[in-house]
Amino acid sequence: MKIGIVVFPGINRERDMVLAFERVTGHTPTIIWHRETHLPKVDLIVLPGGFSYGDYLRCGAMAAHSPIMQEISHFAKNGGYVLGVCNGFQILTEAGLLPGALLPNASLRFLSQDCYLRVERDDTPYTNGWKKGDVFLTPMAHGDGNYFADTKTLKMLEDDNRIVFRYASASGKVDPQDQTLNPNGSINAIAGIISENGRICGMMPHPEDLVDPLMGGDDGKPLFQGIMETLTQ
Amino acid sequence: MKVRLVVMLKQGVLDPQGKAINQKLHNLEFSEVQDVRVGKVIDLELTETSSEKAKQRTTEMAQKLLVNGVIENFEVEVLS
Amino acid sequence: MKVRLVVMLKQGVLDPQGKAINQKLHNLEFSEVQDVRVGKVIDLELTETSSEKAKQRTTEMAQKLLVNGVIENFEVEVLS
Amino acid sequence: MNKKQQPIVNEKLASEFGLSTEEYAKVLTIMGRNPSLTELGIFSVMWSEHCSYKSSRAWLKTLPTKAPWVIHGPGENAGVVDIGQGFAAIFKMESHNHPSFIEPYQGAATGVGGILRDVFTMGARPIANLNALRFGSPDHSSTRHIVDGVVRGIGGYGNCVGVPTVGGEVNFHSSYNGNPLVNAMTVGVARKDKIFLSAAAGIGNPVIYVGSKTGRDGIHGATMASAEFDEDAASKRPTVQVGDPFVEKLLIEACLELMETDAIVAIQDMGAAGLTSSAVEMAGKGGVGIELDLDHVPQRESHMTAYEMMLSESQERMLMILRPDRTDVAKQIFEKWELDFAIIGHLTDTGHIVVRHNGKIEADIPLKPLADEAPLYHRPTAPSPAPAPIGDLKIEKSIEETLLQLLGCADLASRAWIWNQYDSTIGGQTVYRPGKADAALVQVDKTTIGLALTTDCTPRYCAANAKIGGAQAVVEAWRNITAVGAKPLAVTDNLNFGNPEKPEVMGQIADVIEGMKKACTILDFPVVSGNVSLYNETRDQEGKAVSVLPTPAIGGLGVIEDTSKAVGNSLIGGCELVIIGETKGHLGQTIWLREIMGQETGAPPSIDLQTEKANGDFVRNEILNGNILACHDVSDGGLLVAITEMVLASNIGCTLDVPESGMRPEAYWFGEDQARYVVVTSNKDKLLQNAKEKNIPARVIAYAGGDGLVFPSGSVITIARLREANNGFFTALMKG
Ligand SMILES: Nc1ncnc2c1ncn2[C@@H]1O[C@H](COP(=O)(O)OP(=O)(O)O)[C@@H](O)[C@H]1O
């Protein structure tokens, strides 16, 4: 299993991601600097969280228009696995690799708190460590996590079963209108989606920060276990 | 040449900022306010001297980077 | 009546956004870009029908809430 | 400022720049001629209160600063202590009070940026931020706006640079109306043998400028930070600096990357007084001269004068002395991170700072007298009036009602509204984030070492008795670190006071420092860095100057070798709660007295440092032994508030035992006697036995379990109800 973590200027959760892979899988990912012109041979590209280019203009916009994103697009179009978390998710939508957009949180404030996610599919490389309907705890930390898609896109996502995580209560109840359950106001309480081919996934919260009981729990572990299982098959 | 790009959220895209401002203005008793929409303005200073050309290049910049067509519309205006 | 409020950082106040965008546009080979300043636009729909009055009220809103006079300037424009 | 309008340098101008008649006379003696405008500017900022500590220096020198684990005490950019396994913690706290009043968002944001630079300039990767905040009365017209801006600013900057904000404190009091206190603390970690200092060395070595370009930001900021506010404040506004956390993040990475090489001889951030203070201090400390050519300074605006460039406080800039054969290596690194890099001068053997611009010498000042002759004042002190004695207490409320009211008051309400806007988990090493333990706990990468971090101060105690208040602030920080199981190592402080030219204020400063000194000495908890902010006062409606409450914020750092042994403050179902320390029912200056009785009266609780040490050492030992599973010190609000906070942290209820007799219930439940901890144990017999052997007062006071707080009378308050009371304050304050 070879994992590459791409770092744009202003990205700041790459160390968390490395640590999580090390803690859960024992595997140390390679860091890929955004100026590199060729992707090294990897099985999975991770776009971690942070504030690429300060999140100025729009979150993820400037990173999405970097030369290396063309390489990543190529990689994705050839069936490569790509995971974008938080700013990484924003970059993927800005680059058009995933549909929709992430708007400012409904509260117009940065939200750093724990939330529960309900797993909507367990047949993807990113979710096969869970069972459909499982609920897990994860920290979230973002100012712009309010997922939006127009009616047509939304219908397509729902119909094609492309929503992988939704914000929920501890018992798995989803209510997009309830701000305690859907803190950033995402449409249909969407927290993560996947591409048509099931290989490009974007999500807002940070399971990588909850993989060690010492740091408050290990609810995020199945994400990494699932990835390892897929990639080592 | 100075060009102004005004970027607004598309109709139908929720504008939480506009909504919050509307609410606050009402609290401050600006009751004549019916609706508020918040957008961005990006002022560009270009070496370009033809206003036609400046407009065209700014439109390219908008499409390439400055505007997210999924949620935003834009207008270009030559200021001077 | 539709009024547009354009809010920009004062001259001399650092505009980190504009700076980063400028650099990025250069990387994307829009080398004609000399300077970028980013501001906000707030479009207000008012019940007011006199454009004089609308301008005046918008100015009040700007001073009271919408503009941070410490670092920002603003202009009011009646759109329709 | 444009050439045509260059003002004439004379005593009047000097006084506008904040130099007194005597100070200006000294300038003339040192220079032996009339100074140029740029020279006057340099003197005025270097001799400002902010840079020279002229009112406080004599007192600061009395603080203990040494211990076997202290690597660098005060005098460097930040304090450095040995935390074991080859690592050092580097930390400091700094104020941005006045800028935060003028522009709350940018003021607070640039405060965070500045303190981060003080820490990474020494070679440390920043791993945690904390913030000690003091706001005006909740019902004052500006409070909401300031709270909103300050919290957004701290979050906006810290979240973007990717350093977790893990703790802090907040108080509200009318004395901070229009003069908030914003004290930011950063903690970083470096290899013990890779620490970078600021003393310049090597005649001829290049002086390098890196980071952002220079604009006309904050010119006069450093002198402004030392001048009290009046209606005039608004007109000083154009000097506001804007922070760029994105650039700061790049600067951190670039500097740390360069620090892996052997290129750096000395390095310092450009903080208050920008290029002036960094150049003067680096050369001064190294005993060398320095020559700058401002033509090479990266500039954001056109036609800047030498004066403007020397005094600019543009953010995100650093000054370095490099080995001449390594400038290319350095240049490459800064280019990689897309930051400005410029050689702007070199070191000389003249002992002077010489500033050139457009081929002209704009300043030429001998460095030694600039430093040695800096003013030092022994300002007169006067005692503060003793607080009024406690008046009649007509008690009408039940304990239950009282508790709910206290939980909702400004100083005890949940701070979740604030910390939920701060990224506290980034880094993946946060063991205890805000609200989960008495001190935040952050693990050091690739080790099992945990750093326990806290900020503390109880300004109302300081106002009532500055000596006790100064000691109490230190003691509470020490207790909070102890309560997670860590060993307290050292302190950084931020001393916030009013106008030192008023003898009463100077008396507070002297007494607070005296109290701190005693506590730090006996607890072996030296001060390794800090900051002083004076002239914190504003005018009330009648135009009278009001000083802020004396507020010596203490930032404490402790270490635990094995983070898995640390404890938080959450109850554990089925366990017993034991109070360690003696409850005497002290009511003077308590929150209960203020909130319920409407009196700010009485003496603050006395501090017995030997008892503090004995009780704390006992608690720490028992945590490490595994006999204590959770712990919370008793502070603001007293015993019942402490227990309730543990209930709220865990969502587990508890049943209270009958209080000790011989005391009125209010005194027992809400008294603020010091040296106490509520601890949770599943091994009560062993714990009580150990306490008895060591002569430590210990007594079972409650049993954990259920979903409410059950009173001895049998009445119950549900956790939901407690939480509602606790959360209401910020929701109401920030609404609308
Ligand atoms: N400004 C702040 N930023 C982050 N955390 C804060 C802030 N203020 C308070 N907290 C957190 O809230 C909790 C309670 O604070 P406080 O009542 O001051 O604790 P204590 O009295 O036990 O020292 C602590 O975890 C503290 O770190």
Ligand SMILES: [Mg+2]
């Ligand atoms: Mg405290």
